[in-house]
Amino acid sequence: MAQVSDIIVYGDDQTDHRIIKSVAERAAKVQRQWRREIEATGQSPETYNTFVLTEPFDVIEESYPHLVALDSHGCATGEVLDFLLQERREMCEMSKASEFSCGVFQGPTPDECMSESDKTSQFDVYVEASDHASMPEESLLQARMTQLEDGQIDGPIRLAFPSSGSILPPSWSQAEVDGIFSMCRWLYTLTHRRRRTTGPDRDDDGDIEMSEIDPRPFRVLLHCADGYTETSMLAVAYFMYAEGLPVHEAWVKLHTDKGRNFFAYPSDVALLTSMQARLLRESPALSHRRTSIPKSPAWLAKLDAACRVESCPTCIWQPDTRQQP
Template sequence: MATVVVQQPPQIRQSTPPPLGPTVPITHTRSSTPVPNKHLPYCPPGPVPSQSQITPPNSPPLRNAAPKPTSLLYPATGYQKLCNSPPIYGISVDQLAAALHHYASQPLPNPASVFPWLHGLHPENHIQLAFFVARKKSLRRTPKCLRGITIIKAGGDLSRSRIKGALAPDEVLNLSDSNGRGFLECDPREGFSVRNFHIQVAKMALVSDIVIYGDEDTDHRIIKSVAERTASVQRKWRKELENAGQCPETFNTFVLTQSFEDFEHEHPDLVAIDSQGRYTPHTLDFLQQERKEMCAMSKASEISQGLFQGPSPGPFTDPPSLADDPSYDLYIEASDHASLPDEKTLTAKRKQLEEREPGEEPVHLAFPSSGSILPPSWSQVEVDGILRMCKWLYELTHAKKPASQAKDEDGDIQMTEFTPRPRRVLLHCADGYTETSMLAVAYFMYAEGVPLHEAWIRLHCEKQRNFFAYPSDVALLNAIQERILREAPTADASKIASLEPPSWLAKLDGSLPSRILPYMYLGNLTHANNPEMLKLLGIRRILSVGEPVSWTEEQVKDWGRENLLMVDRVQDNGIDELTLEMERCLEFIGRGKSDGTATLVHCRVGVSRSATICIAEVMSSKGLSFPRAYCFVRARRLNVIIQPHLRFVYELMKFDEQQQEKRGEQICRELEWATVAREIAAMNRPYARS
């Protein structure tokens, strides 16, 4: 039976400093895709674990222990030897493709076998060492169960002719003459972090056979130089491990003996960017995929008669649109650089609309973005501007003539005037929900004649819009709602007289829980402690991951204890695992789905532990690979970036393997661990703290 623990949430104990920013540069070619409006919250790691947690028993890893993965690149005796000292081998395009396909089919080692080594354990980083390997120095050793394939493109130009997973030389090799020219020192020397995604490509290079290639413009002397450097570095690293008392595996350097064009022709499924610099549909780019998912989630829809809200038209909208969509008469873009349009501007835009012929491109207008009108400094002029815009939009979408064009003294419309047809208006911004939310909610209140709290719920539930508003927008709309309702075309005196806000609205900071699937929401502890709001959203079940709710006994009884599940003793510390809890959590979510109710999955911040469970549910229910499920959930978490830490991401990649086996499929990872980590690091870099 499901259980629930009800208590006051403990104070956050910050036993370690916040994570440091990346120290390893990421060479990553991107298109001009707009950066979504998101932020990285800080995830407290929880208290320092006890010694029993630091050194877990051996039984869990043995439970699902995977055999040591094999590689077609080892031993290298079957490959042409191009150089004896240092040893370098030749590899054909077919041999490389076979090795990569074989590698993708090998089960990843158990997480306990590779962590905490993958977290980064620099010998001088006493904080990280004390947290993970306080009394067990053997955990610092390089895992013998890891054997990867690292592909380096000589020359480093990854904007074209890029094999899936290929890196630039300086992402793994230290090219500085003053530092021994070894592998890049990737483990952070100071600070504490369980989200060192940026070091994973360099970490995996230490336990990989390395393949060097170039494109048609790469000088063969450069390829030879990079290969010789790599082989020498591998030999040097092996000696360092031997001197440290370890028995390291032997890893080799290979050079692709055929051209990239041959590889592209024979194995297009392993090409990320073709020789013309075009992204291929065969391999996943996280940033592009997130943009697609974001546009699919926030696809333009009608929120009130004639007014649509959605993402700015572009290649990822459905259908894709690089030009203005003539089915709309007016585009309103919410922008940080816009000012409130005055009467003169609106009159001029109305004239343009009257002169516009069907099929011509829409008229354009800008409006201030959400969060740009801040309390307590907003003025009556700004409030007048918001109301003026709402009234103007209502006249356009309801074919209502402005007061200046009223009927003549006999009550007849003058022969030179025509009643305008209702207009279709698109209110848009980059992500389809952030910058437009203030105007969208204000207009909905005006057009529908409803107070703020009702507009909030109806837009989410009835109109199926996912949106985010800044706390300043909540304060502004709450302050001016009486005037909005008084001037609304369907003004109701009874509603104006009873504007006492519900108690749940006072707890709202602008964000609702994120609707990941119709039956599953992802949120934080504040959301979980607002049961009145949750019921209005159709949420009837609560899955608490590591963080108990602070409910009264009466609230618990009202919901029913069977609808509350607490997963205890799981901190966001890079040590506690979630694999053992996944099936129980997904069963709980599944029962809600069967009952036609939604489940809120939450932890403290709603980005790591709970996000991990939500990603697992998306993988299970929709049959998506981990990379695609990650982008699916990340886009729908709206303005907060999900941050499952390294071990949780690794566990989800193992869960992906289990799902494939459950479906009767052979294991085949869509992307390898190092590539997944590199993509996540590159996606998060624009939001990282300076």
């Protein structure tokens, strides 16, 4: 910043003025040093200064809102052009959360400074896909299920899950494959809760009554920074399991019917193809039917790209009409 503009240093009401002054002095020192270095090369640099704001920041917010990029709560005001913030907003709008299977949504990581967060505040479970996440253990999932059902915690449950492209062939382990199945079953159980019988209770005559409770199904958000890249693998795996779809149909329907963007890593295509038989065999949607595994179309093995809904609004991508996506 010392090379391209003046610098204004300020703090809130709780900030010691000596700290503000110290920061300003260091900024001015850098400016002077930079100027000497440029002059030593024979150039004539622009002169920039460092200022200390003595008025409280809330006065600036109220009187000069067009100068405020971040308000006193740390949220963007939208008054000052910020390319990174604009990119984030457009990304959130492009991939805003939507339901792709009963009770399960996919979308960007909620941000309290973004309007999208208002729409995603009613989820019971947040599953964030991350490159640094390890596979959740069965015991952890069961413990979280108990906490949700018994109302043992205030607020939503938050879990991390390995991101798309992080489980690589041929090194993936059986534990990783089992972990994906466990997560799919866990998500399905959360969103398809069955009626429970409670009691016994006795009425005034001493008769025993059994009452039934129709539990509220939980709502789950699979999320990552852009709303689809890191969550694509888990979303496709769950869609296959919950809806009883082979991998190529799941990818097509998520995009064309559900309007979801995706990013297909070749490793995810190979992983989900290898898991396809078991996902369909254990799918609740196919529990009363014998299933045969359909032959995958030729384009599936070549799937290696991002596909965004708005980039192909007339998309008619169907496995029987197109050889490649």
